[in-house]
Amino acid sequence: MTNTKLYIEGGRKISGEIRVHGAKNSALPILAATLLNPSVSVIENCPALSDVYASCRILSSLGCRCRRVGDAVEIDASDLSGCEISEQMMRQMRSSIVFLGAILGRLRRCRLSFPGGCELGPRPIDIHISGLTKLGARIIEDHGVLDCALPETVSGAVINLPLPSVGATENIMLAAVIGSGETVIQNAAREPEIVDLSGYLNACGAKIAGAGTSTVVITGVKALHGAKYRVMPDRIVAATYMGAAAVTGGELILRDVRAQDMHSTISVFEQAGCSVYPYNDRIFISAKKPLNAIKTLRTAPYPGFPTDCQPIVMALLTRAKGASVIVENIFENRFRAAPELRRLGADIKAEGRVAVIEGGKRLSGAAVVATDLRAGAALVLAGLSADGTTTVSNVHYIDRGYEQLESALTGLGARVRRG
Ligand code: UD1
Numbered sequence: 001m002t003n004t005k006l007y008i009e010g011g012r013k014i015s016g017e018i019r020v021h022g023a024k025n026s027a028l029p030i031l032a033a034t035l036l037n038p039s040v041s042v043i044e045n046c047p048a049l050s051d052v053y054a055s056c057r058i059l060s061s062l063g064c065r066c067r068r069v070g071d072a073v074e075i076d077a078s079d080l081s082g083c084e085i086s087e088q089m090m091r092q093m094r095s096s097i098v099f100l101g102a103i104l105g106r107l108r109r110c111r112l113s114f115p116g117g118c119e120l121g122p123r124p125i126d127i128h129i130s131g132l133t134k135l136g137a138r139i140i141e142d143h144g145v146l147d148c149a150l151p152e153t154v155s156g157a158v159i160n161l162p163l164p165s166v167g168a169t170e171n172i173m174l175a176a177v178i179g180s181g182e183t184v185i186q187n188a189a190r191e192p193e194i195v196d197l198s199g200y201l202n203a204c205g206a207k208i209a210g211a212g213t214s215t216v217v218i219t220g221v222k223a224l225h226g227a228k229y230r231v232m233p234d235r236i237v238a239a240t241y242m243g244a245a246a247v248t249g250g251e252l253i254l255r256d257v258r259a260q261d262m263h264s265t266i267s268v269f270e271q272a273g274c275s276v277y278p279y280n281d282r283i284f285i286s287a288k289k290p291l292n293a294i295k296t297l298r299t300a301p302y303p304g305f306p307t308d309c310q311p312i313v314m315a316l317l318t319r320a321k322g323a324s325v326i327v328e329n330i331f332e333n334r335f336r337a338a339p340e341l342r343r344l345g346a347d348i349k350a351e352g353r354v355a356v357i358e359g360g361k362r363l364s365g366a367a368v369v370a371t372d373l374r375a376g377a378a379l380v381l382a383g384l385s386a387d388g389t390t391t392v393s394n395v396h397y398i399d400r401g402y403e404q405l406e407s408a409l410t411g412l413g414a415r416v417r418r419g
Contacts, residue, residue, distance in 0.1 A: 006392045006406055008383035009415035010365060013250040016412045020238045020257050021047040021403045022071075022231035026196040028095045029170045030231060031055040032102040033197060034075040035064055036177065037204050039226035046073040046231055051400045054092045058085055058099060077106075077226075084111040087145075091115070093400070097125055097167055101174030104137060104150040113145050123331070127161055127168040132175055134159045135183060154220055156181025164189040164301045169216065170197055177206045179220025188216040191302040192261040196232045203227035233257045236308045237402060238283065239265045240377050243312040244409060246274050246287040247319055247385040252412065254283045264305040268297060268313055272320060293322030293359055299329050311337040311378035314357060318346040319385055321360035328353050337375035340368040344379075344386050362387065370394040373401045380405065384414055 022045035032055065034041040046052060048068075056066040056073065063081035067074050083103050090096050090113045103110040114125065129139055132148070134157045140147045154176055161168060169189040176183035188194070190212055198211035204227045207219035238257045245252035246269060259266065259278030266276050269285065273292040277284040294317060299307040307330035314337060317324040328334045335350040342348055343366045347358035365388030370376025376398040383390030392398075395418065398405055406416040 003393050004395045005419055006380060006395055006398070007417050007419060008365075008380060008390045008392065010363070010384055010386040010388060010390060012248065012384070012413050012415060014244040014248045014384060014409065014412045014414055015250040015252060017253040017255060018241055018408060018412060019255045020233045020241070021045070023047070023193060023196070023234035024049055024051055024401050025166075026193040027052055027231045028055055029098045029174070029193070029197045030200045030229065031059065031073065031075065032098045033174055033200055035059060035062065035077040035080050035102050036106050036174065037224035037226050038078045038080070040074060040076045040078075041204070041226045042072050042074050042228040044072040044228065044230040046071065047234065048403050049400060050396065051093050051095065054089070054096070058089050058096060061086065061089065062103070080106060083107045083109045087113040094123060095167065097128060098170050098174065100128065100146070100148065101132065101171035104132070104148055104175045105178050108150045108152060110148045111145065127163065127165045128171045131159045131161065131168050131172045131185075135172060135175055137175065150175060154179030154181060154183070156183045156220065158184045158186065160186040161188060163187070164214070166191050166194065169194055173197060173201065173208060173216065173218060176218040176220065177201055177208065178223065181220055183218040183220070185216040185218070186214065188214055189301060190214060192232060192235065192258070200227065200229040203229050232261070235261050235265065236306065236374070238262065239309045240312050240381070240402070241408070242269055242274075242276070242283070242285045243316050243381050244384055244412070244414070245285050246272065246291065247316050247381045249287050250413070251286045251288070252284070254285070256281055257283050259283050264303060265309050268294065268305060272316060291316065291320035291359070293317065293320045293324040296325045296327065298327045301330070307331055307334055308374050310334055311374045312381060314338070314348070314355065315341065315378040315381040317357045317359050318348070318361070318363060318382060319359060324357045324359060326355045326357070328355070336371040337378040340371070340375065340379055341382055343368050344382050344390065346382065364388050365390040367391045367393070370397045373397045377402065377405070380409070380416070384409070
């Protein structure tokens with residue numbers, strides 16, 4: 001993997017208008033779900049991201065035909081044959097685990113290794129496994145390889161998740177959708193991406209009710225058919241561009257967004273002193289006033305403040321005068337941006353789940369390393385507001401979740417180049 005860098009000349013306001021691309025966290029489970037039906041699906045607004053291409057490679061390795069047509073990915077799963085994903089492919093990204101439920105749902109057998117991409121801490125899959133087991137799956141683990149089988153007929157179950165895991169909710173939905181009984185997921189994750197997955201599956205003939213609430217009810221159907229489906233906008237990417245405007249004192253119109261999915265994030269930008277006006281599929285943000293510190297910001301499952309936006313807001317709070325406190329409740333390693341932000345001059349103390357940011361210090365450019373996707377985005381934002389040039393390395397992390405971030409920001413007035 002080449003270590004491409006982003007070179008950011010800070011101090012320029014981010015202003016203008018930008019379209020937000022489709023959601024990675026929605027596209028990935030939907031792509032996995034396309035193999036549940038033996039025909040063609042067209043997934044529109046499917047972002048051109050390295051994680052999306054990694055998913056397409058997995059689908060191809062299983063016998064599906066994938067091709068990109070404009071902003072869509074077309075998947076023909078009629079010749080699906082393989083039920084095994086190589087260790088090398090599983091290691092490429094954590095979300096490959098969502099293929100487990102989909103392959104089991106279609107072929108009733110699946111063999112894969114534990115997923116990679118664990119830069120945010122251990123990220124276990126015990127809830128996925130216990131949920132699928134309650135559904136009737138037999139799962140044997142041997143030297144990091146999971147050998148799984150699901151009975152021909154899933155006759156339903158009541159599965160109470162110990163915590164509302166997004167991935168586990170998705171995996172159970174995927175495995176339960178073809179069957180004869182009713183599966184009830186209690187304490188299900190309520191993220192908008194779960195609603196999007198159920199939207200695609202229902203378009204294929206599935207019977208899923210309650211997605212977006214804590215109780216998801218899946219009534220098994222005999223088979224699914226292909227469908228055309230449009231992926232929802234990426235709410236984390238939207239928040240990142242809002243952060244870029246906020247940290248540079250700019251003004252931005254975001255197009256193709258869904259403000260109703262972003263209440264907690266919008267409220268945090270407002271607390272930080274930005275003016276935010278959502279209307280229809282647009283959000284206008286203006287950051288003309290100095291930023292405010294935020295007394296305590298806690299990440300939580302949806303509809304709470306998303307953990308993925310936490311590093312972005314951390315970058316923002318380095319510019320807000322006074323002390324802000326962030327409590328990270330979802331992933332233990334989500335403060336990995338903090339030491340790198342310190343290299344730029346930020347005053348951040350992070351210990352365990354709590355980070356304290358003494359904001360208002362001048363940031364100045366330095367060489368920093370993206371340690372994961374959102375930490376990388378946070379460093380880019382800090383670089384935009386720092387004096388001089390910031391060099392962010394490990395850009396491959398950023399490419400997992402942002403379509404050509406440097407071109408997007410350049411179009412909004414920034415000086416960012418890849419090299
Ligand atoms: C998804 C998102 C990720 C986001 C996260 C939380 C995708 C591709 N990724 O990740 O961007 O940050 O939701 O909103 O959609 N846990 C267990 N056991 C399990 C599963 C999870 O203990 O079997 C724990 C995790 O360690 C974590 C918490 O549950 O502390 C939430 O994880 P989960 O909701 O499963 O996140 P992902 O689906 O991995």
